[in-house]
Amino acid sequence: MKVLLFDTFGTLVDWRTSLIAALTDFGHQKGRQFPADELVDRWRTAYEPMMARVRTGKLPWTDLDALHRMALTELLPDFQLSDLTVAEIDQLTFGWHQLSPWPDSVQGLTLLKRKFILAPLSNGNFSLLVDLAKFASLPWDTVLGSDLFRHYKPDPETYLGACELLKTSPAEVMLVAAHNYDLKAAQSHGMKTAFVARPTEYGPHQSKDFGPEGAWDFVARDMIELAGLLGC
C-alpha cells in the first residue's frame, strides 16, 4: 500500500458545525434572523440531487462550488433572504472552503504522512480542496478534485482516474471514508478500504453510517487510531 485517499466532507472536516457557525455570524453581522441550522441541513440535502443530475448527464459538468451556489440560491426565498447580493451569496458559498477539521484529523494525517502519500479524493473541486487544506491545516501531499475527472463519486472515473494519475494499481491505494457507499465503490474497483465513523456529521439528523456495513480492510475510531493500525 502506497497511497491513502480520503473522503473529505464529513470524514475529515465537520461541515455542519462550521457552516452553522458561519451562517450565524453572517446573520448577526447583517442583522438578519433565520435558523442557520435548518438552512445548512437543507443546503446539504439540496445539492445531492444536483450531483445526481450531473452524474446522469441531465446537467453538463458543473463543479461543486457552482452546485453549492445554485442550491443556496434556490433556498434563500424560504428563509426570507432572497434580497442577498451576489457578493453575499458568494461569501456564504465560500464557507465550504473554510470548514474545521474533526479534532483527530490533523494529528492523524500527520502521522499517516510519514509512511504514505496522502490526498483527498472528494467531490469538492480542486480549488475548494486546496483552500480547505490551507484553512484546516490538512497536510496533503497533493490534491485530487472532482474537476480533474469531471465526474462525481461514486462514478468509477473518480477512483480509477486517481489511480491513473498516481500511476498506482488500485490495490496499492486505500480509500478512507466515513461513508459506506463510497467504500463500497472503491472496493469494487480493487482498492483497499478503511472506515472511520463520524456519527455526529449530520447532527440530530444522522440516519446512517454509524458503523461499518461491509468487509472493509480497516475500521478505526478516528484517524489517530487508523495511523496506529497502519504502523505509523
Add this chain to the structure above:
Amino acid sequence: MKVLLFDTFGTLVDWRTSLIAALTDFGHQKGRQFPADELVDRWRTAYEPMMARVRTGKLPWTDLDALHRMALTELLPDFQLSDLTVAEIDQLTFGWHQLSPWPDSVQGLTLLKRKFILAPLSNGNFSLLVDLAKFASLPWDTVLGSDLFRHYKPDPETYLGACELLKTSPAEVMLVAAHNYDLKAAQSHGMKTAFVARPTEYGPHQSKDFGPEGAWDFVARDMIELAGLLGC
C-alpha cells in the same frame, strides 16, 4: 498575490548531480563501466526535442516519464548498454522521481508556505512530481503536473490551466523559475515572475540563465532570500 508556482527541475532540484550519482551507483552494482556524466547530459539534451514534437503535434500526448524512457533507450547503444533489461531501464528512468533539492529549497518553501499556496508547475507528470516531493521533502500544498493539461510549458495551456484549476486570475499567481524562457511565457499571460539563478544546473555545460533577462518582479539568490523579499 495568493499562489506561488515553481518550475521544479533545475529550479528546486539538482537533477544533474542526482542522476549522475544514481547512474554511477547503477554502474558499480552491475559491474558496468560508462561515463555517467556524459550519459546524463545527453539524456537531458535528448528529451527536449521530444517535448517539442509533442508541442507541435508530431507526437501524440506522451508524458515525461515516457519521454525520459524513450530518450534513454535511444542512447543506450552509444554507451554499450543496449543489453539492459526492461526492469533496469525502468529503474534508471525512475531516477527522475528521486532528485535531491538544492540546499535552500526546502527551507525556502517552508517559509513561503506560511503566506502562499505553493505548487509545482512543471513539465513533469503528476505522479513523478508527487514522488519527487515525497523524496525531496518539498512541502507542496498541491501538485500540478503537465498531464493535467496534456501540454508542456511554454504552451499557454499550462499557465492558464493552472490558474483555471486554482480559480485565480493570473495576476494573483507568481511563477518562480531559474529559466528566463519560462518566466517570459508566464509574464505574457499576466502572471507575476521571480527569477532565482541556478548557475550550476548544467554543470560545466551551462550556457544560459546565469542572470535575469527580463523585467521580472523579483530576483533572488535563492528560495530563502525570496521568502525574505516576500515578507515571509
